[in-house]
Amino acid sequence: MFYVTEIEEHVRVKPELFGLPTLEAVEKQLEESFKDYYSQEVGKVLSILEVLDVGEGTIIPGDGAAYYKTKFKVLAWKPELQELVYGIVEEITSFGAFINLGALVGMIHISQTMEDYVSFSKSNALIGKDTKRTLKKGDLCLARIVAISHKGKEVKIGLTMRQPGLGKLEWIKEDKIKKEKAKSKKAGEAKK
Secondary structure, three states: OOEEEEEEEEEOOOOOOOOEEEHHHHHHHHHHHOOOEEEEOOOEEEEEEEEEEEEEEEEEEOOOOEEEEEEEEEEOOOOOOOEEEEEEEEEHHOOOOOEEEEEEEEEEEEHOOOOOOOOOOOOOEEEEOOOOEEOOOEEEEEEEEEEEEEOOOEEEEEEEEEOOOOOEHHHHHHHHHHHHHHHHHHHHHHOO
């Protein structure tokens, strides 16, 4: 889920930014400091939207930098359980696939890719035994977040596509067409 969040904290502005106006120096430092920032409370920071307030600077002896109490707004994406997410298959492995969700990467276990027995092929694809459906690098998918782990340095996101209306976008379209054909066939038989 995307959020606009207001944060208030002390920002350490490096000495190389001292020649700039204070607001501009704080903005540049925030952009650098929050470039790859993720926390369980805020999520993945995508952008610094606005600096709302910059307090008086403080210099700590022996540090050389200036600290400014700053209030600012960020745009963040915080993964939520049961959230539907679009993504692109980034990598296929023998145990599943990694899907780029834009802000973060999620992992889908081989058993959660489709309602079929799935195997890993020599051509770096996951293939369904009965359906012959394939999942490969570059495929666009719709998945559901079923697990989020904050243990360790990186957040881990577990996904599933084993629910109706989920999977590779081509599969979803195929299933919709099959459903519509079956529905119109049923309606035709009911008229007889």
